[in-house]
Amino acid sequence: MSVQPDPTRGPLMPPRPAVAPAPAGEPRAPRRMTPQRRREHLIRTALELYGRLPPDQLSADDVARAADVSRALFYRYFGNVAELHVAALGTVVDELISRIALPADGTLVDQLRAALGEFLSVVERHANAYVALLRSGSVISTSETDALVDGVRDHIVAMIVERMGVAAPSPLLLLTIRSWVSVVEGASLSWLQERELPRERLEAWLVDQLLAMLLTTAEHDDTIAPIRAQ
Numbered sequence: 001m002s003v004q005p006d007p008t009r010g011p012l013m014p015p016r017p018a019v020a021p022a023p024a025g026e027p028r029a030p031r032r033m034t035p036q037r038r039r040e041h042l043i044r045t046a047l048e049l050y051g052r053l054p055p056d057q058l059s060a061d062d063v064a065r066a067a068d069v070s071r072a073l074f075y076r077y078f079g080n081v082a083e084l085h086v087a088a089l090g091t092v093v094d095e096l097i098s099r100i101a102l103p104a105d106g107t108l109v110d111q112l113r114a115a116l117g118e119f120l121s122v123v124e125r126h127a128n129a130y131v132a133l134l135r136s137g138s139v140i141s142t143s144e145t146d147a148l149v150d151g152v153r154d155h156i157v158a159m160i161v162e163r164m165g166v167a168a169p170s171p172l173l174l175l176t177i178r179s180w181v182s183v184v185e186g187a188s189l190s191w192l193q194e195r196e197l198p199r200e201r202l203e204a205w206l207v208d209q210l211l212a213m214l215l216t217t218a219e220h221d222d223t224i225a226p227i228r229a230q
Contacts, residue, residue, distance in 0.1 A: 039077045042067055046088040047129065055085055055132040086144045089133050092126045093148045097155045102163050111163065112207045120199055127192045134185055153181050166224065173224050176217040180210045
């Protein structure tokens, strides 16, 4: 006799992957660490686990087990798993900001493509973390994670404005670049989840999007007309 699902219990969910300690063949973390190194070890462990589980499915027990520490030790460094998420996602943001830069040489197109390549390399390596960071409906989304995202956005806007040589960017120029950053974020999320485009094609398309948006803005804002020459 077949077993019928109980309609009062909602849809059946696929089993969550089990989180195990590091395999026996892999070197274990030292038992004794300075407080700073232990905190960094827990953050690295969380980032590694993000590659197997979305952050909002990760528990303090999962991290403690994978890091081969006790629950008590985990809570000595983080009051709850949400604090760990903010710290771990903060390292992703720090890496993004440090890696996203326009090379000193080359045309604007070449520089943008190089910067986008660095951006996509980081978000691809931390795909689950980046998706969780941008999803406003995620259970890990807080004012602190929103501030992390805003920091990346502000960095990209300031970098492009500086490259354009505009000392006092107009509201329309800032709106254009911020809108493009939103396009990059949305396209990156879709690409990470669907993988229907080669990365090189996505990079070229995003660069062309910004150039087209800037040229359109130049038709309405004389202060940025010189971008036609770039």
